[in-house]
Amino acid sequence: MHQVETMAYAGAKPWHGLGNKLQPNQSIDDWKESAGMNWTIQNSEVRYITGQNGIGTINSFPEQKVLYRSDTKAPLAVVSKRFQVVQPGEILEFYRDLTEVGGFKLETAGVLREGRKFWALARTGQSVSLKGRDRVDGYLLLATACDGTLATTAQFTSVRVVCNNTLSIALGDNRGAIKVPHRSQFDPSVVKRQLGLTVSTWDAFVARMKALVEHPVDPDSVDGLLRRVLTYPTPDGSGVSVNEQAFKTARGLYDGAGKGSELASARGTAWGVLNSVTEFVDHQRRARSDDHRREAAWFGQGAQIKQKAWDEVMKLIA
CATH class of the missing domain: 1.10.150 (DNA polymerase; domain 1)
Structure with missing residues (x-):
């Protein structure tokens, strides 16, 4: 049973062999289409019926809202009315300036669990070879969920090429990730500032990898x-x-x-x-x-x- 609903990838085939293969350097809009992220999360007030056998008065429960997909109308979650939704398209938009001017390259993006969780992963362009043959590449992962199981999370990740092993890169005392809870508005520019999309994090990580070697x-x-x-x-x-x-x-x-x-x-x-x-x-x-x-x-x-x-x-x- 696959968790992946839809997915696009550039480069090598992903771990489960599924997804739509894209040629390198496609636009963000092409990625949205191919990754199945070109729909929005909509919301509606929670309603319930009082009476026998579902026949009776329709009442509203304004403290909660139902989230559902704009394309299929399938329900995704019931959340507090204060829950701040992050849209699938916003996850990819985060990378627009990074790919257009920052040298990043999107590698995978997609939707998990019928639309409740979605992510995008891009290569940062940073890379190191340990002892000449053991290559490790830098990535940035951005993911979120609309069912309360995951805050919107941006984290630097490394991938060891020979075995495709992944490891989060620690940012100071931050344990490798910037997390924006769904009670707050997701502001991409603030997250990018917090991540400090600079070489210093990667350089410190490389120094540690070399010390381990x-x-x-x-x-x-x-x-x-x-x-x-x-x-x-x-x-x-x-x-x-x-x-x-x-x-x-x-x-x-x-x-x-x-x-x-x-x-x-x-x-x-x-x-x-x-x-x-x-x-x-x-x-x-x-x-x-x-x-x-x-x-x-x-x-x-x-x-x-x-x-x-x-x-x-x-x-x-x-």
Whole structure:
């Protein structure tokens, strides 16, 4: 069962092989059309009927509103009347000046869960090769949901080309993301200012990646780190247990099963350990579908696991 409703992509085929392929450098309007983001979210007052068997008086409930699609009229969510909607088109419009004058290139955009969640991902043009062969590219992800499951979130992300692993790039103390809750108006210019679309974030990230590449780790340290990261809460809520299956899989990825694990940058290094976790989360972690796994890796529990792994490897090079 696919979460992806509609999607467009430029470049390599995405993780689930779906979507409309676009030639490079298409206009934002072409992206809206191909990604299925050329509709709007509309709203209506909540109404209910009092009486037996649905026959009776129609009443209104002004505290809430129903959000629905302009094209299919399908319902999306019931939200507070104070909920500020961000439209699918606004997510792509955010990138208009970035692609036209900023050197960014849109790579994927689309709609999840019948229209409740939508996103766009663009390459920033920043790139580094670690030890000459291990390329990591910079991206900017913008996503939102109209059902209350996600604030409008802008975050820098890196993609390790050899294995397509993703990792959020920390912005100072910001944990890698700018979040605009739906009780506030989404103002693209403010978000761009907060992101500080500059090279400094990327440069600091590159410096950390290079430090991880240069930091050797012994087998015991690898085991300890993976066991600290790959845990789950105990059923009684008193603590955490190691997820032994996840540990085994990630350890195997580190030991040579992972894509790029044999590269000089990763073999026996802290960078290699980090990538064993990101590859596990992005491609191996148990999920109902590839789409569910990808969504968790970007926004959910998977993203939290990767953040824990990043925090742990940062301690190694502190």
